[in-house]
Amino acid sequence: MPLAVGEETLMTPQTTRPVRRALLSVSDKTGLVEFGRALAELGVELVASGGTASALREAGLDVVDVETLTGSPEMLGGRVKTLHPRIHGGVLARRDHAGDQADLETHSLQTIDLVVVNLYPFEATVARPDVTLAEAIEKIDIGGPSMIRSAAKNQAYVGVVVDPGDYPTVLEELRAEGGLSDSTRARLALEAFDRTARYDTAIHAWLAARAAEDGERFPPRIDVELPLSSTLRYGENPHQGAALYGGFLEVAEPLHGKELSFNNIVDVQAALALIAEFGDADAAAVAILKHNTPCGVGLGATPGEAYRNAFRCDPDSPFGGIVVSNRPFDEELAQAVDEIFTEVLIAPGFDDAALALLRKKKNRRLMRFHPERLPAAELDLRRVYGGVLVQESDAAMEDLSTAQVTTQRKPTDAELRAMDFAWRVVKHVKSNAVVFASAEGTLAIGGGATSRVDAIHQASAKAGRVGIDLRGAVLASDAFFPFPDGLEVAAEAGAAAFVQPGGSVRDDAVIEAADRLGVAMLFTGVRHFRH
Numbered sequence: 001m002p003l004a005v006g007e008e009t010l011m012t013p014q015t016t017r018p019v020r021r022a023l024l025s026v027s028d029k030t031g032l033v034e035f036g037r038a039l040a041e042l043g044v045e046l047v048a049s050g051g052t053a054s055a056l057r058e059a060g061l062d063v064v065d066v067e068t069l070t071g072s073p074e075m076l077g078g079r080v081k082t083l084h085p086r087i088h089g090g091v092l093a094r095r096d097h098a099g100d101q102a103d104l105e106t107h108s109l110q111t112i113d114l115v116v117v118n119l120y121p122f123e124a125t126v127a128r129p130d131v132t133l134a135e136a137i138e139k140i141d142i143g144g145p146s147m148i149r150s151a152a153k154n155q156a157y158v159g160v161v162v163d164p165g166d167y168p169t170v171l172e173e174l175r176a177e178g179g180l181s182d183s184t185r186a187r188l189a190l191e192a193f194d195r196t197a198r199y200d201t202a203i204h205a206w207l208a209a210r211a212a213e214d215g216e217r218f219p220p221r222i223d224v225e226l227p228l229s230s231t232l233r234y235g236e237n238p239h240q241g242a243a244l245y246g247g248f249l250e251v252a253e254p255l256h257g258k259e260l261s262f263n264n265i266v267d268v269q270a271a272l273a274l275i276a277e278f279g280d281a282d283a284a285a286v287a288i289l290k291h292n293t294p295c296g297v298g299l300g301a302t303p304g305e306a307y308r309n310a311f312r313c314d315p316d317s318p319f320g321g322i323v324v325s326n327r328p329f330d331e332e333l334a335q336a337v338d339e340i341f342t343e344v345l346i347a348p349g350f351d352d353a354a355l356a357l358l359r360k361k362k363n364r365r366l367m368r369f370h371p372e373r374l375p376a377a378e379l380d381l382r383r384v385y386g387g388v389l390v391q392e393s394d395a396a397m398e399d400l401s402t403a404q405v406t407t408q409r410k411p412t413d414a415e416l417r418a419m420d421f422a423w424r425v426v427k428h429v430k431s432n433a434v435v436f437a438s439a440e441g442t443l444a445i446g447g448g449a450t451s452r453v454d455a456i457h458q459a460s461a462k463a464g465r466v467g468i469d470l471r472g473a474v475l476a477s478d479a480f481f482p483f484p485d486g487l488e489v490a491a492e493a494g495a496a497a498f499v500q501p502g503g504s505v506r507d508d509a510v511i512e513a514a515d516r517l518g519v520a521m522l523f524t525g526v527r528h529f530r531h
Contacts, residue, residue, distance in 0.1 A: 015182050016177050016178065017095075017180060018178060019042075019044055019114045019174060020111075021045045021090075021111065021113055022039055022045070022113065022116060023087070023091070024116040024117075025066070025143070025144065025147065026164075027120050027141075028118045029055055030164045031167050032056070032164075033056065035167040036059070036061050037059065039171075040061055040062065042174055042175065046062065047065075047066060048063050048064075048065070069110070086107075086110075089109045090112040091112045091115060092154050093157075112151075112158065113158055114158065114161070115150070115151035117147050117151075117161075117162060118162055118163070118164070119144045119145065119148075119199055120140070120141040120144065122206075125139040126139075126206045136206065141199070148160055148192045148195065148196055149193075149196060151189075152192040153189075155186055159180045159184065159188055160185075162192050162195045163191060222388065224381070228244075229248065230249075232261060232262050232265075234261070234262065236262055236263060248265065251369060252367045252368070252369045253370070254365065254366070255366040256355075256358070256365065257344075257361075257366060260365060266292055267292055267322045267344065268346060270294075270428065271322050271344075271346055272374060273428060274294060274324070275287055276371075276374055277425075277427075278424065279374075284299065284302055284303045284305070284306040284326065284327045285297070285299050285325070285327075286307040286310050286326075287323070287324050288314075288323050290318070290321040294428055294429060295313065295314040296312070296313035296445075297310050297313075297425050298310030298311070298441030298442070300440065302332060303328075304330070306325070306441075307333055307336050307337065312441070313445065313468070314445070314462065319340050320341060320343055321343060323337050324346040325347040327348070328348055328349035328350060328354075329345065329347045329354040329358070330351050331357065333354065338357060338361075342364060344365045344366075345358060345365070346367045347367075347368065348370070349368055350366065350368070378393050397424060398525075400416060400419055400420050400524070401416070403499070403522040404502070404522065404524075406511050406522070406523050407520050409518060409520045410520055411474075411497045417439040418437050418438050418473070419497060421437055421439060422437035422499065423476045423524070426476040426478045426528060428530065429447035430530055431447070431479065431529045432447070433447040433448075433455060433477070433528075433530065434446045434447075434455045434459055434476065434490070435475065436474070436475050436495060437475075438472075443468050444459035444460060444463035445459055446459030452486045453489055456490045456493070457489065460489070460490070460493035463493070470495065471496075473495050474495065474497040474498065474499065475497070475498050475499075476500070477499070477501075478528045479500070479501060479527050480500055480501050481500060484506070484509050484510050484512070487514060491519050497520040498519060498520070498522070499522045501524050501526055501528075502523030502525060503525070503527070
C-alpha cells in the first residue's frame with residue numbers, strides 16, 4: 001500500500017537530527033542563560049531577538065541578532081521582528097526536499113534546527129482587575145505563535161520548546177544522542193500546538209467576556225480550556241472513572257486528610273456556594289451538608305453556637321457529611337464536630353488548637369477556602385447530549401425589607417430576620433424546596449420532592465421525629481404555592497410567616513388562605529429553583 005504524503009516520516013525507523021542552529025525568543029526567561037550556555041557548549045549557534053539576545057549577551061554568550069539574520073530591523077515598537085522569510089524559511093525548509101534546498105541556496109537562507117519560544121504573558125495580564133484593553137492587546141503575541149507553529153509543523157526536522165521545564169530533557173538528549181529523535185520532536189510539537197491552542201482560547205475568552213459586559217449576555221461560542229488538576233479514585237460510583245480539571249483546589253485548598261473524591265468535590269462546591277450567602281454576615285454561620293444539599297444551617301455569636309443551631313435541625317444526617325463555616329474554626333467548633341465522623345471541614349482558616357485536634361483523624365479532610373477567590377458570578381454550564389446548557393449563575397439575593405407584603409398581617413421584625421435567613425438557605429435546597437426556620441437557624445428542610453405540599457410534609461415529619469417544635473417558625477418556599485394546600489399544611493405544622501416568589505394564577509386564593517389563618521406573607525418576585 002503506498003504511503004500518504006508525509007507518512008513516510010512516521011513509518012520509518014527513528015531518526016536523530018542534529019541541532020546546529022537555535023532560535024531563541026522568550027518572554028519567560030527562567031533558565032534561559034543556563035540553557036543558552038549549554039547549547040553553546042554543544043556547538044549550537046544562537047540566534048535571538050530583542051531582550052532574549054540582550055540577556056544571553058550579558059551572560060557572555062555569542063549571539064546572532066535576528067535583525068542581522070533577516071537584514072531587517074525590528075519595527076513598530078517590536079511588533080515586527082521575527083515575521084520574515086529568512087526566519088520562517090529557515091524553520092520550514094524540508095531537509096530532504098530538492099525544491100526546498102534549491103530555494104535555500106537561491107535566497108541564501110540558513111536552516112534553523114531548534115526553536116525556543118514562549119509567549120507574551122497575555123493570561124497573567126488580563127488576570128489583573130485594572131487591565132485596560134490597550135494593555136491586553138499589546139500582550140497578544142503574533143511572531144511567537146507563528147514561529148511555534150512553523151517549527152511544530154516541520155517537526156520531522158525541527159525541534160520546538162515552549163516550556164522552560166523541557167530544557168533539561170532536551171539538553172540530556174542532545175548530549176547523549178547528538179540530536180533530537182523523531183519521537184522527541186513529535187512530543188515537543190504536540191506540546192507546542194497545545195500551547196498555541198490554549199493561548200488563542202484565552203484571548204478569545206477574554207474578548208468575549210468584554211463583549212458580554214457591553215450588552216451581549218452570552219458569547220457566540222464557548223471555549224472551555226482547563227488543565228488537568230488531578231485524577232480521582234473514581235466518580236460518583238466505583239465503576240466510573242473521574243478527574244478534576246481547572247483551579248478548584250486554588251479556591252478550596254486541602255490542608256489535611258485523604259485525597260478528595262468526586263462526591264466530596266461536588267459537596268464542597270455546594271457548601272461554598274451556600275456559605276457565600278453569609279460572607280458579609282455579622283454573625284458566625286455554619287452549614288452542614290450531605291449529598292449536595294443542606295441538612296442544617298445556623299447562626300450564632302461564635303462558630304460553635306452556629307454549629308449547634310445547625311445540628312439541631314437534623315441530628316441524624318451530619319454523620320459522614322460536610323461542615324462549612326464563614327469564620328475560622330476555633331477549638332470550640334473543633335470539639336463539637338469531633339464528636340461525630342465528618343468527611344470534610346471547610347473554613348477560611350483553622351486556629352492552632354483546632355488544627356491540632358482535627359488532624360488526629362487521618363481520614364478527615366480539612367480545607368481552607370479563600371473568600372476573595374470565590375467568583376462573584378460565573379456562567380453555569382451543564383452537559384446535555386450533543387451540547388451544553390448555559391445559564392447565568394443564581395447570584396441574586398433579594399432585600400426582603402422591600403418585598404411585597406401581601407397579607408393583612410405584616411411580619412414582625414423577628415420574623416423578617418428569620419425570613420431573610422431562610423430565604424438565603426432555600427435557594428440551595430433541591431427543588432421543590434421549603435425551609436422552616438427561626439432567626440438562629442433552620443428547623444426543618446424539605447427538598448427534592450415532586451410536589452410542594454410533599455416537601456412540607458417531609459420537613460414537618462422530620463421535625464416531629466427529632467423533637468423540634470415548629471410553632472412560630474417562618475417558612476421559605478423557593479417557588480410559588482400553586483394551591484393553598486401547601487400553605488395550609490405548613491401553617492397547621494406551626495409556620496406563622498411565609499416568604500415566596502409569588503406569581504401563581506392562584507395567588508389570590510393563597511393570600512385569602514393566609515389571611516384566614518392569620519399568618520404573614522411576603523412576595524419577592526424572584527424564584528430560586530435548584531434542579
